[in-house]
Structures are given as C-alpha cells and as structure tokens.
Amino acid sequence: DAGVTQSPTHLIKTRGQQVTLRCSPKSGHDTVSWYQQALGQGPQFIFQYYEEEERQRGNFPDRFSGHQFPNYSSELNVNALLLGDSALYLCASSLPGPLSTDTQYFGPGTRLTVL
C-alpha cells in the first residue's frame, strides 16, 4: 500500500520566483492538506482540499494557492517567493466525513530553499 508521496524532494529557488509542489495521497484517501514546517518549529496548516475545492485555509497569504485533481492528487503553488518561505512543505492525506475521526498521514515533504 503506497503511502503519501511528494515531489520534488528538494528545490532551490530565488526570491520572486514561483514554485509548484506535488502530492499524491495515500490509497483510498481523497482529502489532502498542506502544512509548512519552518526550521525548528512545528508544522503550520496552509489549506485543505476535498472534492477539488479548497475547504479550509490557515493564516497564509494569497501567494499560496493550490489545486486538487480528479485523481485526488494535489499541487501547492507559491508565487513571488520570499526568503521566509524557505521551509519543509508537508502534504497529508485523510478520509473525509463531517464528523470524521480520520488520521492525517504525512508524506516525506519537499524541502524548499529560497535564496
């Protein structure tokens, strides 16, 4: 059973550029959440996608946007990169449900460095 996969593993960009990160959820999962983990900190919630729509969003600017495809995979896009965007970006997948007790399962992450 394949777990959550993310690509690329590492990425180096310069300020002002744009980046796209990709995530494939665990088999059977259709909800994808994205988190940013800065060095030495806990993950912070960016947004969550279900049925190809953004369902919930954390306290991140509009430079952060996403997309979910019909096969449940997802992309995270960040425009106008800042030095402070350097972090490990984690994707998590889970099962849906209005009162779901689902566990979020995380991928290995994409390490983004902005120079």
Place this chain on the structure above:
Amino acid sequence: AQSVAQPEDQVNVAEGNPLTVKCTYSVSGNPYLFWYVQYPNRGLQFLLKYITGDNLVKGSYGFEAEFNKSQTSFHLKKPSALVSDSALYFCAVRPNTGRRALTFGSGTRLQVQP
C-alpha cells in the same frame, strides 16, 4: 483558537528507562489529540490518537498516551526507551467538529542514551 504547548525542548533518558514527553492543549469543545514522530529529513509518522473512550491510548512501537481532561494534557509515555526512539515528537490537536486542520506544538527532541 486552539493551541498546543510542549514545555520541554529536549528530553534526555537512558536506554531501558521509562520516558515521558509532555503536552498540554487548548481547544473549544472536545479534542481529538494526536502524537507524531519525525526522524531527520523525514515527514511525520503517526504514533497514536485519542478520540473518545479510554483515557489511556496505546499506539505504535510500544508508545502510549494518557488523556487528562481536567489538566488538558496528553502526555506521551513508553515504559522502556530504546536508542532508536531518539527523534522529534509533535503533539497535535483539533476540535471534534467542524474544522479539521491540526494545530501542532513546537516539538520535543527525545535523546535516548545507550
């Protein structure tokens, strides 16, 4: 707003001794509580969760956690630590209705000495 506090940046324990990693939380309503572990340059690995029922939750690799509603705590425990348990541990919370985003603590680094 919900929050998680992990008061210890690092916990040191000798191999074979019991370990405790502390976590307190704040959330509206009843909480769903989670523990994750992170090894160097890796994502988060799920250990255990509390949803409802028995206050003592058993999880992977011999870990367990005790939910204490009056103290709003969810401490992670293991009776006998292994060197391979050395890693970064995160506690997370979300309310049991509505928003399903997890709020994480800042993490506790566990060092198990041989």
